[in-house]
Amino acid sequence: MNQTDLWTVATILGMTAITVLTRSFFFLSDKPWTLPAWAQRGLHYAPIAALAAVIIPEMVMSQGHLIATWKDARLFAVAAGTAWYYWRHGVLGTILAGMAVYLPLHIYLGW
Amino acid sequence: MKRLFNHPDFRAGVNDMAAVAPGIAAWGLMTGVAMVKSGMSLVEVLLMAILVFAGSSQLAALPLIVAGAPMWVILATAFCVNLRFMVFSAHLRPYVMHQSLWKRLGYGYLMADLNYVLFTRRFPHPGTDPAVIAAQEAYWIGNCATGWVSWVGASLLGIVLANSIPLSWGLGFAGILALLGIMCSLATTRLRAVSAGIAGAAAVATFALPLKLNILVAIAAAVAVCLLLEKPVAKPAAPASGDAA
Secondary structure, eight states: OOOOOHHHHHHHHHHHHHHHHHHTGGGSOOSOOOOOHHHHHHHTTHHHHHHHHHHHHHHHEETTEEOOOSOOHHHHHHHHHHHHHHHHOOHHHHHHHHHHHHHHHHHHSOO | OHHHHTSHHHHHHHHHHHHHHHHHHHHHHHHHHHHHHTTOOHHHHHHIIIIIOOHHHHHHHHHHHHTTOOHHHHHHHHHHHTHHHHHHHHHHHHHHTTSOHHHHHHHHHHOOHHHHHHHHHHOSSOOOSHHHHHHHHHHHHHHHHHHHHHHHHHHHHHHHTTTTSOGGGOTTHHHHHHHHHHHHHHOOSHHHHHHHHHHHHHHHHTTTSGGGHHHHHHHHHHHHHHHHHSOOOOOSSOOSSSOOO
């Protein structure tokens, strides 16, 4: 293990402050203020958009490029997880079904 | 405080998060492993695991810290990777503004992606009467505390087991599958599904943007397209004088 560097510790504290600042950014001001109605409606589409934006690249890209093969364990795991979700409606089952497909393909076949 | 812990919505918040905790834990575990393998010292790794509580900004910062990048570059990176949380905070503002500033900061700190998604799924509108407001606060605390324990606990386990879990197994994919399940649970209307499709395509198309800004671009694109596709809201009564928007 390396030596602890005070500068790095300060950076980590700074990153913690950034987490607090960004997650409470619009909580900071006490001034009465509300979003315009269209923005409030629009925000109802934001949660699912944020999820899709985070996970879809993780499913279909590697090294910054779209994958060009179907021999990728992730595709089969996503199919299995989605099928489970619409069959049984459970997130835990989605994870387990997906990993049950993913791990053998990934570890044994190298997909 | 006790009132909140005994509230039935505290349980509900715990249960909703517990259902996805294995995915979050697998992700936290791999983040713990990655932090140790980056070559930071044990003190640094532990501090980061316990305090920062933002997986994507931790993973983005690791290579910069190891390369000795200037502090402002690392903090600016963390800020940009976290920009989506500012959008979430705009959405959540009406739910928390009755609290003191310190509480708002604390509640915001713990509000990670999944908590936001689960919270807004359960409470699409901010409460107006005290009973609903109390339920929302209880759910928020139960949900966020469960998320914190699963993430930080798993990160610490990953730090301990760093040398026995190869990153090549790809256990972290369980985190993606957890988010996939939540995404399916949110896709309850056609426009929501469109939002997911647009955001996914935009995130892939703009993946080359630095600092994970593709996520922000994707959210903006999806929200804009859905607003355009929405049926026009029925106007109440035509205004008497001509001040149409």
